[in-house]
Every structure is written in structure tokens, then in C-alpha cells.
Amino acid sequence: MSAGGELQTAIAxxxxxxxxxxxxxxPPARAAYPYVALDATTESDWGHKSGVGREVLVAITLWDDQPVRLHGLADQVEAALEGLTAVEGWQLVTMQLVRRRVVRDVAGPWAAAIDYRARMLSSRQ
Known part of the structure; x- marks a missing residue:
């Protein structure tokens, strides 16, 4: 599995x-609020002379119809990812928060978009 796929499994x-x-x-076709949509499929090379590495951009979107609860859930997500250390087949070097923002479409639910940048080295040398 790709670095992004393994990271996505670990984050889930x-x-x-x-x-x-x-x-x-x-995004699911149907789901009750609150829920998380996760995407860790954007990868770029982060290797070095003798090893394979990947930089993976992670997009986590929390959806809810209650903004106060949404902020608390976003805090829970950040806390959960602070403890992330193991990714199958990869050494997680850094997992850096890039941005966190809350937005709402006038006719829709609230969304907390939380973006991370992960840098990983392959353990399969």
C-alpha cells in the first residue's frame, strides 16, 4: 500500500x-452528524540518497450541524493525532498541523477543515 494509504489507515x-x-x-453519500471525511492521497517525494521517503498532505474534514460541538470535536482530532507514532512500513518523522479553519455554507452544515503535513521514511529498505 502507498505511504498515504498506510497513513490514512493509521489516522482512521x-x-x-x-x-x-x-x-x-x-465524503459519504449519507451519514448522520457529526462525522469525519479523511483524505491522505496527495504524496510527493521526500526521499534521500539511500532511502525512500514521502511527504503526505492530509485533509481531515469534520461535519456537524452544531458549531460548538464541532470545535470540541476538532480539539479531539488534534489530540488523537498528537499520539500517532506508528504507520505500517513507515517511520513517521513529523506530523505537522498546517491549518485549521471552520466554515459554513449558508444552506448546509458546519465544517472544520484540519490539514496536516506528514513526512515519512520507508522502513522497507
């Missing part, structure tokens, strides 16, 4: 304790 496991109805690989 780390978010199991967050009080949401589900963690989905992208």
Missing part, C-alpha cells in the same frame, strides 16, 4: 476514540 484507527458517527475515506 487513531480517530476511533473521537465522538463521531463514523470516519470515512471521503
Amino acid at each position: 484507527s487513531a480517530l476511533a476514540g473521537v465522538e463521531v458517527t463514523g470516519v470515512f475515506d471521503g
Whole structure:
């Protein structure tokens, strides 16, 4: 599996304790609020002379119809990812928060977009 795929699996496991109805690989067709949509598929090379490395951009979007609860859930997500250390087949070098913002479409639910940058080295040398 790709670095992004392995990271996405590890993040989904780390978010199991967050009080949401589900963690989905992208926006679900139907889901009860609050839920998480996760995407860790944007990768670029972060290797070195003798090893394979990847920089993976992670987009986590929390959806909810209650803004106060949404902020608390975003805090839970950040706390869960602070403890993330193991990614199958990869050494997680850094997991850096890039930005966090809350937005709302006038006719829709609230969304907390939380973006991370992960830098990883392959353990399979």
C-alpha cells in the first residue's frame, strides 16, 4: 500500500476514540452528524540518497450541524493525532498541523477543515 494509504489507515484507527458517527475515506453519500471525511492521497517525494521517503498532505474534514460541538470535536482530532507514532512500513518523522479553519455554507452544515503535513521514511529498505 502507498505511504498515504498506510497513513490514512493509521489516522482512521487513531480517530476511533473521537465522538463521531463514523470516519470515512471521503465524503459519504449519507451519514448522520457529526462525522469525519479523511483524505491522505496527495504524496510527493521526500526521499534521500539511500532511502525512500514521502511527504503526505492530509485533509481531515469534520461535519456537524452544531458549531460548538464541532470545535470540541476538532480539539479531539488534534489530540488523537498528537499520539500517532506508528504507520505500517513507515517511520513517521513529523506530523505537522498546517491549518485549521471552520466554515459554513449558508444552506448546509458546519465544517472544520484540519490539514496536516506528514513526512515519512520507508522502513522497507
